[in-house]
Amino acid sequence: VVAMDFGHNHVAVAVANAAGTALGEQWTQMDVDGQARASLDVAAGIAGRLLEQVGVRPSEVRCAAAGIPAPIDFRSHEIRSMSIMSDWVGVNPRQELTRMLGWRVIVANDADMGAQGELRYGAARGIRDLVYVKLGDGVGASLVLQGVPYPGADGLAGEVGHTQVSDQGDWCRCGNRGCLETVASTAFLRSLMADAGLTPRTDAHPLRDAAAHPAVARFVEETGRTVGRVLADLCNWLNPRGIILGGELSTVGSPLADGVRESIRRYAQPASAQAVEVRTAELGRRSELLGAVAVACRELGYQPWAKPLTPGEIGAVREVTAG
Numbered sequence: 001v002v003a004m005d006f007g008h009n010h011v012a013v014a015v016a017n018a019a020g021t022a023l024g025e026q027w028t029q030m031d032v033d034g035q036a037r038a039s040l041d042v043a044a045g046i047a048g049r050l051l052e053q054v055g056v057r058p059s060e061v062r063c064a065a066a067g068i069p070a071p072i073d074f075r076s077h078e079i080r081s082m083s084i085m086s087d088w089v090g091v092n093p094r095q096e097l098t099r100m101l102g103w104r105v106i107v108a109n110d111a112d113m114g115a116q117g118e119l120r121y122g123a124a125r126g127i128r129d130l131v132y133v134k135l136g137d138g139v140g141a142s143l144v145l146q147g148v149p150y151p152g153a154d155g156l157a158g159e160v161g162h163t164q165v166s167d168q169g170d171w172c173r174c175g176n177r178g179c180l181e182t183v184a185s186t187a188f189l190r191s192l193m194a195d196a197g198l199t200p201r202t203d204a205h206p207l208r209d210a211a212a213h214p215a216v217a218r219f220v221e222e223t224g225r226t227v228g229r230v231l232a233d234l235c236n237w238l239n240p241r242g243i244i245l246g247g248e249l250s251t252v253g254s255p256l257a258d259g260v261r262e263s264i265r266r267y268a269q270p271a272s273a274q275a276v277e278v279r280t281a282e283l284g285r286r287s288e289l290l291g292a293v294a295v296a297c298r299e300l301g302y303q304p305w306a307k308p309l310t311p312g313e314i315g316a317v318r319e320v321t322a323g
Contacts, residue, residue: 001300002051002103003292004043004066005110006093008033008085008137012286013046015054016293018062018300020120023054025289032069036088044100058102063299065106065292067113068093069138074155077107081156084138084174106295110134110288111158112149114246114281115142117291122282123244130242131234132281133160133227134288135249135256139181143238161185163230180230184223186248192219217255224259231260232267235276246281246288253280 005012014025026046032039051058070085079088094107115132118124132142139161143150151157161181162174169178196215245257261278281287
């Protein structure tokens with residue numbers, strides 16, 4: 001199987017076997033929001049090179065899955081929201097990728113893929129009612145109710161990044177003012193760091209390493225409180241068993257989760273607050289990519305997760321996904 005993760009500023013592709021074990025992967029930075037066709041071309045090119053590197057013929061690929069950071073109409077499979085990734089409006093990623101690659105392709109919102117990755121490999125194992133929140137260049141969420149992803153009437157469920165937290169805040173790309181995304185994204189955190197004279201190191205984990213600075217840890221914890229205020233209302237509405245914090249911002253560790261927990265304890269009604277467990281994604285920024293692997297494997301009818309994993313099997317999975 002082939003998995004593709006389109007972020008707002010990256011394209012990632014992985015090749016895996018039908019058991020869900022990644023054989024190889026590659027990430028590249030690019031402006032995905034403003035380059036719909038080019039992003040699809042880049043993903044197809046990476047997939048071809050990866051298959052060659054791991055010794056798999058294109059004819060051996062049985063299914064592919066891709067995560068897109070925008071609402072997808074689950075009937076037409078097109079992206080329709082003018083306010084999110086406007087260059088993609090009217091594009092049918094499933095149709096385009098199927099035409100380019102010649103395989104069966106499953107496409108879903110990237111946060112939905114992230115939830116599936118954590119359900120199969122990571123922090124959400126064993127939880128049937130959960131909210132997965134992706135905190136990266138944008139903010140999105142996936143709702144999993146009784147083990148089934150809930151897309152909403154038109155595929156728009158989970159757009160928590162456009163919940164208004166202040167009517168006097170900055171303008172958001174959706175056209176509203178003071179959306180959660182304007183004060184709880186990696187772009188906002190980097191702007192705070194720049195204003196404080198702190199520049200994240202340009203290595204594999206710039207934000208995680210920068211969080212060792214007391215000021216950055218405080219920025220992150222306050223971001224967690226803001227996100228938690230929105231999630232507290234969601235706890236009252238849905239009574240989830242788990243909240244999984246994913247995306248690049250989750251890699252900073254405990255300050256983010258601590259802030260979310262504090263707001264949920266304060267603002268959710270007590271029974272709901274006690275019922276929910278807040279966890280940080282175990283797969284880091286790879287949740288969406290490995291979720292696409294899991295979805296593609298499931299489409300083939302191969303579900304190695306149908307039975308409980310033994311401690312040895314869990315360890316093997318973590319070793320593979322640590323990457």
